[in-house]
Amino acid sequence: MKGAFITATGTGVGKTWLASALATACVQRGKRVAAIKPIETGVDPDPVDALALARACGNDSLADAPGLYRAKEPLAPYAIEKRGGPSVGSLRALAKRIRELARDADYAIVEGVGGVLVPIDRERTIADLAALLDLQTVVVARNALGVLSYTLTAVEALRKRKISVRAIVLNHVERNHRDDLSRTSNADVLADCFPRIPILRVPRVQSPSDMVDAASQLLNILKI
Ligand SMILES: Nc1ncnc2c1ncn2[C@@H]1O[C@H](COP(=O)(O)OP(=O)(O)OP(=O)(O)O)[C@@H](O)[C@H]1O
Ligand SMILES: [Mg+2]
Structure with missing residues (x-):
């Protein structure tokens, strides 16, 4: 299986928007793509991330495919399990x-859940699923103050698990960006810290469809 695993420094930083745009960019190149959210929580009642991904690749049924993990509470899977909710079970399966x-x-474009070390259960994190899938791992990070430590932490955690990071996406999520001086230097500093990892900046946009050009650049970086 070829493709990308989209993980992040945390929740709400743009994984779904980027993964949807990547799927759209693949389709525009005439490729067949399966964009999948294997673990989704906060499903109440719909798996909104999975649906966005499925629609981007023109196959709505992917969102509700049996065998994927879905839970109602907007929590990490281990937190859900501890409350008596469903457990993820075998990551190999x-x-x-x-x-x-x-x-x-x-x-395949696979979106993780939350950040790189979201606990799946007492022993395992989403990084263990990334390792099993062996896709090209992309880390999405919010281009805002704090991102340097978040990104260094995420890359170190992945490398410790022998997962190499193929690209870092610095995504402009925040609205009030004028006050955040870090936005002008984050990419430079990260490029110094990770000379071998391409860093792609994505501007603030209105919708994932406005990210397709950036996603297409990412496909070029990943040679997809
Ligand atoms: N480049 C951008 N420009 C403007 N808004 C953005 C951008 N990227 C993300 N957003 C905003 O951030 C929100 C969260 O993005 P997204 O749902 O892709 O994050 P996520 O990492 O997938 O979150 P989760 O951890 O819940 O899966 C979006 O709903 C959108 O409002
Ligand atoms: Mg998401």
Whole structure:
């Protein structure tokens, strides 16, 4: 299975918007793509991330495919399990299911959940799923004050697990950006810290469809 695993420094930083735009960019290149959110929480009643991804690749049924983890509470899977909710179960089985769903596609685009070390259960994190899938890992980070430490932490955690980061996406999520001086230097500092990891800046946009050009650049970086 070829493709990308989209993880992040945390929740709400733009994984779904980027992954949707990546799927759209793949489709525009005439590729078949399966964009999948294997673990989604806060599903009340719809898996909104999974639906956005599925629509971007023109296959709505991917969002509700059996064998994916869905839970109502907007919490990490381990927190849900501790409250008596569903547990994720075997990550190998989940990885196998993702491969099956992507079988007829040229590329899989898989969105993680939250940040790189979201606990799946007492022992495992979402990074363990990334390792099993062995796709090209992309870290999305919010281009705002604090992102340097968040990104260094995320990359170190992934590397410790032998997952190499293929690109960092600095995403302009915040609205009041004028006051944040860090936005002018974050990319430079990260480029110094990670000379071998391409860093892509994504501007503030109105919708994921405005991110397709940036996503297309990312496809070029990933050679997809
Ligand atoms: N480049 C951008 N420009 C403007 N707004 C953005 C941008 N990227 C993300 N957003 C805003 O941030 C919100 C969160 O983005 P998104 O849902 O992609 O994050 P996520 O990392 O997938 O979150 P989750 O951890 O819940 O899956 C979006 O709903 C949108 O409002
Ligand atoms: Mg998301």
